[in-house]
Amino acid sequence: MMKPLDIIRKKRAEAINRIVGKGYLSTKRVYVGMATCEIAAGSKEVMEVFKEAVNKGLTDVYLSQKGCAGRCNLEPTVEVIEEGKIPVKYGKVNEEKAREIIERHLKGGEVIEEWVIK
Amino acid sequence: MKKNKSKENFIITLCDGPSCIHNKSKELKRDIEIQLEKKGLSDNGRIILSGCLGMCSKGPILIVNPGYTIYGHVTEKDIPEIVESHLVKGKPVSRLIIDEDHLYNRFFRVFGDVGFFGKQMRITLRNCGIIDPESIDDYISLRGYEAIAKILSDMKPEEVIEEVKRSGLRGRGGAGFPTGMKWEFTANQKSDEKYVICNADEGDPGAFMDRSAIEGDPHTVIEGMIIGGYAVGSAKGIVYIRAEYPLAITRLEKAIKDARDSGFLGENILGSDFSFDIEIRLGAGAFVCGEETALIHSIEGSRGMPRPRPPYPSVNGLFGKPTLINNVETWANVPVIILDSADWFRKVGTEKSKGTKVFALAGKVKNTGLVEVPMGTTLREIIFDIGGGIEKGKKFKAVQTGGPSGGCLPEKYLDTPIDYESLAKAGSIMGSGGMIVIDEDSCMVNIAKFFLEFTQNESCGKCTPCREGTKRMLEILTRITEGKGEQGDIEKLERLGNLIKKASLCGLGQSAPNPVLSTLTNFREEYEEHIKHKKCRAGECRLLLDYVINDKCVGCGACKRICPAGAVSGNPKTPHVIDKSKCIKCGQCYEICKFGAVDKK
Missing domain, CATH: 3.40.50.11540 (NADH-ubiquinone oxidoreductase 51kDa subunit)
Structure with missing residues (x-):
């Protein structure tokens, strides 16, 4: 019989497979803060902008929600993570900024320095 | 920020926890700076000193991002090699890489280079903000x-x-x-x-x-x-x-x-x-x-x-x-x-309090948010290093820890390493982790009243000391803030407070007087001013203020029109005056004046 530790290893491999299947290995992973505090600051609308872009054909992007990292006065926050690059954290993102992040960063590869949280 | 906006290609993190400091992390930082200068890379990246990264036995720890390569036991002799091989040629130095990737430092792979997060240590909140909570x-x-x-x-x-x-x-x-x-x-x-x-x-x-x-x-x-x-x-x-x-x-x-x-x-x-x-x-x-x-x-x-x-x-x-x-x-x-x-786990923290504690940092501090730090971190590190200090250049007055059950600690306690015992000794409590920063614009009597109002409202009423005692204390505080404080009120508050603490049934009552008692200990002079001189130095207790029109008044009449008590008089285009005997101190004249002509003293 399999030991619980063997079972969890198998389950982990399956979980990772499923995540990869959803496009985790895309060039860019985008995380939008979706805790109560982030939503109150407007992150739901920001998420919609990203979702719409993906629906309209934005490719090679893995879009996910996340909880609150705890940086209250800079919410909503959005992270763009690329393998081999420093993860980019954007603060105070609104719909307009989200559109610009899509155009300039996700499509154009440019980090919009002035919105980056440091 | 450097003046030229060259792209940030790398971030080097040096662990600056107690044992890495002992192992000369600060000297290493200087060595790296010198090497980067030599190679002309100074403007291409940042060097950060982080809080304890929990890999103490392998310190000093140096992390190079992108890639989040963790180097252990780094000495000054290794620095030129790391800079040359890793940063210039992009080849990590394999002999120094340590394979120690704990659950907790996943968070730092994403957020470690942000000043607010870098000094933290995320054990309980390790996944918050980096995974999809619904997956x-x-x-x-x-x-x-x-x-x-x-x-x-x-x-x-x-x-x-x-x-x-x-x-x-x-x-x-x-x-x-x-x-x-x-x-x-x-x-x-x-x-x-x-x-x-x-x-x-x-x-x-x-x-x-x-x-x-x-x-x-x-x-x-x-x-x-x-x-x-x-x-x-x-x-x-x-x-x-x-x-x-x-x-x-x-x-x-x-x-x-x-x-x-x-x-x-x-x-x-x-x-x-x-x-x-x-x-x-x-x-x-x-x-x-x-x-x-x-x-x-x-x-x-x-x-x-x-x-x-x-x-x-x-x-x-x-x-x-x-x-x-x-x-x-x-x-x-x-x-x-x-x-x-x-x-x-027991390597993190102080002798009697192990691990980390999460605080909800709020109030008059620049960076508000969730802060998880090892026990033993000082209040100063949390408020000034992580929180970025007080907003608008104001002066720090106190920090309230432990919510309505805790107390207010003045500046002299800023260097107290936080754990259960030290906070209790200072007259506050750890509580569940509320941390509210108070600046010079806040009245301590008013703060105490705010928290007592809360516990008084929430008292379930089962035991008399809590039900009746907090009510009486609140009455006394209310009259003090309204300028009706009497000689002996301070002593009454102290006697009642100590009694409620001793005689209440549960933790709510036993701790309800803490905000009052701690402000009485640390800010007694403010209570005395309110009672004896009917003055509130922070200018928060409105009924203790006098509203006076100064010579900036142009006689526009805005205050006269808005005053609900008819206390303002004066002809158009000539300076107006407020009749103190009629003034109800609502503050509307102060709010509406566009010329800064109304003073509150």
């Missing part, structure tokens, strides 16, 4: 539920308890009772049924640690509870959470369902003979229900009121059965202790 796959992929598999494969219940005891973990709900002992008491009880409860009835004004933890990473709490259930021999867990947290509840419900579907909850977990399941009970947001016996009554369907202890819930708890109650943050620590070991 059990995300959690499992980061070694989620491995702690359960480990105990079910290799550990007897008493070994789990021993590990938790050895970790030194103490209750994060506020009282700081050793968690392992609580587990042992419950485990030692013989009973056909036992319960495990997660107390998520977070009620302190301004505190949101538990909400964030559940919304950001619900599975950690579930996993902690399963481990607790296994250790004490319980098959039934209950999360008591306030109905005001709808999103946290939704995510928790989904997490419980997903865990059940994946075989982490329910019958024969992971093929073992251990069974455990969790249900959610909603609280209606009464503050007193955070007290464990009141919480139990509330789950049983009775009115949420405390009862005297002993017997403690570990002996006689929910439905009269042995019950293990821990707070959200306490539960979230448990999987880390199991996977990263008690020996590792």
Whole structure:
């Protein structure tokens, strides 16, 4: 019989497979803060902008929600993570900024320095 | 920021925890700067000193991002090689790389280079902000539920308890009772049924640690509870959470369902003979229900009121059965202790308080947010290094810790290393982790009144000292802030406060006078000014202020029109005056004046 530790290893491999299947290995992973505090600051609308872009054909992007990292006065926050690059954290993102992040960063590869949280 | 906007190609993090400092982390920083200068790379990246990264035995630690390559035992002789090989040629120095990737430092892979987060240490909030809380796959992929598999494969219940005891973990709900002992008491009880409860009835004004933890990473709490259930021999867990947290509840419900579907909850977990399941009970947001016996009554369907202890819930708890109650943050620590070991956990923190504590940093501080730091971090580090100091260049006056049950600490306590004992000694408490920064514009009497108003409202009324005592104290405070304070009021407050602390039934009453008593100790002169001179130095107690029109007045008449008491007189285009005997001190003239012609003194 399999030991619980063997079972969890198998389950982990399956979980990772499923995540990869959803496009985790895309060039860019985008995380939008979706805790109560982030939503109150407007992150739901920001998420919609990203979702719409993906629906309209934005490719090679893995879009996910996340909880609150705890940086209250800079919410909503959005992270763009690329393998081999420093993860980019954007603060105070609104719909307009989200559109610009899509155009300039996700499509154009440019980090919009002035919105980056440091 | 450097003046030229060249792109940031790398970030070097040096651990600046106590043992790495001992190993010369600061000198290494200088060495790196010199090497970067030599190679002309100074403008291409940043060097950061972080808080303790928890890899003390392998320090000094140096991390190069991108890639998050962790180097250990770095000496000054290694620096040129790291710079040349890794930064210039892009080839990591394999002989120095250490393979130590704990659960907790996942967070730093993403957020470590942000000043606010860099000085923190995220154990309980390790996944908050980096995974999708609604995806059990995300959690499992980061070694989620491995702690359960480990105990079910290799550990007897008493070994789990021993590990938790050895970790030194103490209750994060506020009282700081050793968690392992609580587990042992419950485990030692013989009973056909036992319960495990997660107390998520977070009620302190301004505190949101538990909400964030559940919304950001619900599975950690579930996993902690399963481990607790296994250790004490319980098959039934209950999360008591306030109905005001709808999103946290939704995510928790989904997490419980997903865990059940994946075989982490329910019958024969992971093929073992251990069974455990969790249900959610909603609280209606009464503050007193955070007290464990009141919480139990509330789950049983009775009115949420405390009862005297002993017997403690570990002996006689929910439905009269042995019950293990821990707070959200306490539960979230448990999987880390199991996977990263008690020996590792107890290296973090102070002698008597191990691990980290989450604080909800709020008030007049530049960076507000959730701060998780090792025990022993000073208030100054939290407020100034992480919080960025006071807003608008104002002067720091006090910090309120522990919510309505805590106290206000003045500047002289800023360098106090935080743990359960030191905060209690300074006249406050750890509490569940509220931390409100107060600047010179706030009146301490008013602050004390605010917190007492809260506890007075939330007093359940069962015992007289709390019900009547807080009411009387609030009356006295109210009259002091209204300029009707009397000689002897301070002594009355002290006598009442000490009496309520001694005679109240539960923690709510026993701690309710703390905000008043601590401000009386540390800011007594403000009370005296209010009573004797009818003055509020912060200018917050409106009824103690005089509104006076100065010579900037152009006679526009705005104040005259808005004054509800008809206290302003004067002809158009000539300076107006306020009749003090008629003025009701509503402050509307001050608000409406565009010329700064109304002073409040």
